[in-house]
Amino acid sequence: MPxxxxxxxxxxxxxxxxxxxxxxxxxxxxxxxxxxAVEAALRDLPHLDVTRLGNTVVARTSLxxxxxxxxxxxxxxxxxxxxxxxxxxxxxxxxxxxxxxxxGTVDMKGGVAVVLRVAHEVRAPSRxxxxxxxxxxxxxxxxxxxxxxxxxxxxxxxxxxxAVLLEPTDGRxxxxxxxxxxxxxxxxxxAAHSARPWKGHNAIHDAGEVLARLTSxxxxxxxxxxxxxxxxxxAVLISGGTATNVVPDRCTVTVNYRYxxxxxxxxxxxxxxxxxxxFDVDVVDNAGGARPGLHLPAARAFVDALGLPVExxxxxxxxxxxxxxxxxxxxFGPGDPNLAHMDDEQCPVEQYARCEAxxxxxxx
Amino acid sequence: MPxxxxxxxxxxxxxxxxxxxxxxxxxxxxxxxxxxAVEAALRDLPHLDVTRLGNTVVARTSLxxxxxxxxxxxxxxxxxxxxxxxxxxxxxxxxxxxxxxxxGTVDMKGGVAVVLRVAHEVRAPSRxxxxxxxxxxxxxxxxxxxxxxxxxxxxxxxxxxxAVLLEPTDGRxxxxxxxxxxxxxxxxxxAAHSARPWKGHNAIHDAGEVLARLTSxxxxxxxxxxxxxxxxxxAVLISGGTATNVVPDRCTVTVNYRYxxxxxxxxxxxxxxxxxxxFDVDVVDNAGGARPGLHLPAARAFVDALGLPVExxxxxxxxxxxxxxxxxxxxFGPGDPNLAHMDDEQCPVEQYARCEAxxxxxxx
Numbered sequence: 001m002p003x004x005x006x007x008x009x010x011x012x013x014x015x016x017x018x019x020x021x022x023x024x025x026x027x028x029x030x031x032x033x034x035x036x037a038v039e040a041a042l043r044d045l046p047h048l049d050v051t052r053l054g055n056t057v058v059a060r061t062s063l064x065x066x067x068x069x070x071x072x073x074x075x076x077x078x079x080x081x082x083x084x085x086x087x088x089x090x091x092x093x094x095x096x097x098x099x100x101x102x103x104g105t106v107d108m109k110g111g112v113a114v115v116l117r118v119a120h121e122v123r124a125p126s127r128x129x130x131x132x133x134x135x136x137x138x139x140x141x142x143x144x145x146x147x148x149x150x151x152x153x154x155x156x157x158x159x160x161x162x163a164v165l166l167e168p169t170d171g172r173x174x175x176x177x178x179x180x181x182x183x184x185x186x187x188x189x190x191a192a193h194s195a196r197p198w199k200g201h202n203a204i205h206d207a208g209e210v211l212a213r214l215t216s217x218x219x220x221x222x223x224x225x226x227x228x229x230x231x232x233x234x235a236v237l238i239s240g241g242t243a244t245n246v247v248p249d250r251c252t253v254t255v256n257y258r259y260x261x262x263x264x265x266x267x268x269x270x271x272x273x274x275x276x277x278x279f280d281v282d283v284v285d286n287a288g289g290a291r292p293g294l295h296l297p298a299a300r301a302f303v304d305a306l307g308l309p310v311e312x313x314x315x316x317x318x319x320x321x322x323x324x325x326x327x328x329x330x331x332f333g334p335g336d337p338n339l340a341h342m343d344d345e346q347c348p349v350e351q352y353a354r355c356e357a358x359x360x361x362x363x364x
Numbered sequence: 365m366p367x368x369x370x371x372x373x374x375x376x377x378x379x380x381x382x383x384x385x386x387x388x389x390x391x392x393x394x395x396x397x398x399x400x401a402v403e404a405a406l407r408d409l410p411h412l413d414v415t416r417l418g419n420t421v422v423a424r425t426s427l428x429x430x431x432x433x434x435x436x437x438x439x440x441x442x443x444x445x446x447x448x449x450x451x452x453x454x455x456x457x458x459x460x461x462x463x464x465x466x467x468g469t470v471d472m473k474g475g476v477a478v479v480l481r482v483a484h485e486v487r488a489p490s491r492x493x494x495x496x497x498x499x500x501x502x503x504x505x506x507x508x509x510x511x512x513x514x515x516x517x518x519x520x521x522x523x524x525x526x527a528v529l530l531e532p533t534d535g536r537x538x539x540x541x542x543x544x545x546x547x548x549x550x551x552x553x554x555a556a557h558s559a560r561p562w563k564g565h566n567a568i569h570d571a572g573e574v575l576a577r578l579t580s581x582x583x584x585x586x587x588x589x590x591x592x593x594x595x596x597x598x599a600v601l602i603s604g605g606t607a608t609n610v611v612p613d614r615c616t617v618t619v620n621y622r623y624x625x626x627x628x629x630x631x632x633x634x635x636x637x638x639x640x641x642x643f644d645v646d647v648v649d650n651a652g653g654a655r656p657g658l659h660l661p662a663a664r665a666f667v668d669a670l671g672l673p674v675e676x677x678x679x680x681x682x683x684x685x686x687x688x689x690x691x692x693x694x695x696f697g698p699g700d701p702n703l704a705h706m707d708d709e710q711c712p713v714e715q716y717a718r719c720e721a722x723x724x725x726x727x728x
Contacts, residue, residue, distance in 0.1 A: 178559060180559070180609075182608055193679060194596070194598060194600055194620045194622065195542060195544070195596070195622050195678045195679035195680065196596075196678050196679070197596045197598050198594070198596070202578075202598050202599060204575065204598075204599035204600075204601075204602050204617070205575055205578055205579050205598065205599060207575060207602070208572055208575030208576050208578070208579050211568065211569055211571060211572030211575060212572050212576070214566075214569055214572070215569050215572055230562070232558070232559070232560075232561045232562070234558060234561050234566050234568075234569065234611060235566060235568035235569060235604075235605070235612065236558055236568075236605050236607070236608050236609070236610060236611070236612060237568075237604065237605035237608065237612070238568050238571070238602055238603065238604045238605060238612075238615060239602065239603050239604075240599075240601065240602045240603075241599070241600050241601035241602060241618070243600070243601075244546055244600050244601065244618060244620060245544075245600070245620065246600060247598060247600070248599065248600060248601070248602075251602060253568070254605070254608060256558045256608060256609065258558065258559050314559045314560050315557060315559035315560070316559065
């Protein structure tokens with residue numbers, strides 16, 4: 001059947017391939033064209049068994065190796081909000097060397113291109129590999145393709161010993177991730193006319209104590225599997241009051257607790273409830289972190305092969321989904337995460353090449 | 365020209381007249397029918413010169429008396445929100461005596477009926493009278509009929525020595541009113557990802573100090589012209605934050621300062637700026653209060669004639685508009701202000717009769 005779909009050339013250099021992957025626009029829930037191209041390219045490789053689930057592709061070797069490792073990356077990007085749009089990509093000469101500019105160059109189509117290059121170049125890897133290129137990481141987790149594979153085809157993932165998620169880390173290895181809990185801490189007052197406030201009780205004033213506890217809170221730094229995780233507890237939203245002439249009868253502070261992966265979700269919730277003793281606390285979401293697992297053999301081999309420093313990942317990423325199914329995971333990918341989602345998203349091209357080289361070295 | 369308009373019978377008793385005024389629905393900006401009826405009734409009285417401005421009617425005697433007093437009331441009501449609607453009015457036997465139930469029975473068509481009864485009954489008052497029945501008091505002040513008369517025909521008002529506004533006061537005399545100032549007190553931070561808050565600065569946490577100052581604020585009680593005005597300063601709204609994973613870079617607390625009429629608007633603003641020294645303070649509105657002026661001869665005569673206790677008015681009312689043009693004013697009218705705007709709005713009918721009797725006694 002004739003097709004006008006773009007063909008991805010996996011023999012191209014990794015920067016050219018990254019540009020080609022970026023130029024197939026794939027904002028969350030619009031990944032079909034890119035998934036088609038990725039699936040077609042991987043099905044051309046005889047050493048891989050390819051499964052497609054929605055707009056997610058899983059490709060596996062079955063060489064009977066002693067270990068199995070996962071390389072994973074998401075196919076979607078955040079929207080193109082700039083005017084003019086930051087696509088198609090441009091290669092730009094910069095003082096520090098050539099950069100690739102445009103949506104996805106950091107988060108995270110360079111990582112996707114590296115996975116595709118590894119698939120093409122390493123036909124007999126030292127470890128069996130499971131490649132996962134998935135949809136809808138940037139939006140509500142119910143759409144997340146990695147979660148769908150875990151729920152619908154868990155056997156495609158759970159036999160792995162270790163996973164590398166190619167999220168941008170500026171070329172460093174970032175192990176595990178912190179958990180994240182959000183809670184609404186509320187106060188209740190009594191409404192009254194603001195000309196006669198003594199007839200009511202001001203809920204916003206009462207929230208001052210919530211903010212005082214946040215200001216005086218001393219977050220812990222917790223060492224887990226040799227990495228330092230720096231905890232944090234802070235307000236992210238506040239709202240209260242109904243009208244400019246009414247004593248407010250309700251005020252809600254939304255707090256975000258980022259906690260070390262050594263704490264369970266239940267322990268994290270108990271801690272937040274203790275901090276806000278005396279207030280109405282409603283936990284609205286809570287996702288545990290991921291231990292880095294760097295003491296495990298597959299992880300040690302990865303770190304040794306790369307010869308790069310290892311740091312703790314402070315933000316929550318999908319490594320926690322691997323951790324939840326018993327697969328230790330690290331983040332390692334090209335691009336400065338501070339430029340992710342920015343209109344001016346861009347990455348030095350040498351980061352793509354270095355990431356590719358490191359993974360080839362590990363798996364060759 | 366034949367007309368189907370309702371005719372108001374000013375010879376009826378004040379409760380019957382109040383019910384008739386209420387039953388001509390006149391939600392703000394829909395006062396035309398009621399204004400037509402009021403204008404027609406007043407034009408039938410030869411001792412009054414009647415002026416109409418929009419849906420506001422001003423009727424004046426010109427007897428050359430030593431003093432001139434204003435009786436004023438608004439013709440509009442808040443909307444009929446209950447289902448079934450709280451109109452037409454009903455006369456209901458209650459344990460404490462008969463009540464008139466329905467929209468406007470408190471705020472403030474009983475007062476309007478009293479003004480109309482006084483117009484009919486007192487053809488040669490002891491003081492010249494200016495009767496003002498005006499539109500759109502319950503909504504944004506740019507629609508306020510009293511304000512329009514002040515702006516377009518000030519000579520109809522400024523020759524008065526004293527004004528009585530027939531807003532519901534449960535039959536008491538309430539002198540003057542407090543001023544009201546609203547200000548937005550804001551903090552500015554630095555946005556960052558909430559997993560790495562040490563890279564930002566939390567504006568909501570900083571607002572804790574704003575709330576602490578409000579909580580420890582000790583409002584003054586100020587005696588003005590013999591009446592106690594109880595000041596107040598409190599938060600009415602708070603908002604801050606942009607997303608649940610971002611350190612908030614802005615938080616705004618809207619505060620409302622209710623101040624004694626001895627303070628000018630400028631003094632009130634200076635006070636609020638001093639309380640929130642170190643913060644960004646934006647005054648969004650500021651309306652000065654009204655001194656009760658009870659030491660003035662016309663006011664003394666009014667209080668003496670009524671023989672009722674006098675209290676300070678805590679809320680802001682249109683008496684401040686009279687004060688602003690140099691006419692001292694009090695609130696005095698039938699109905700419990702706590703029932704104003706309620707679906708169950710109602711007033712004991714004997715309050716209408718007592719208010720009418722008091723004003724007839726004063727002006728006869």
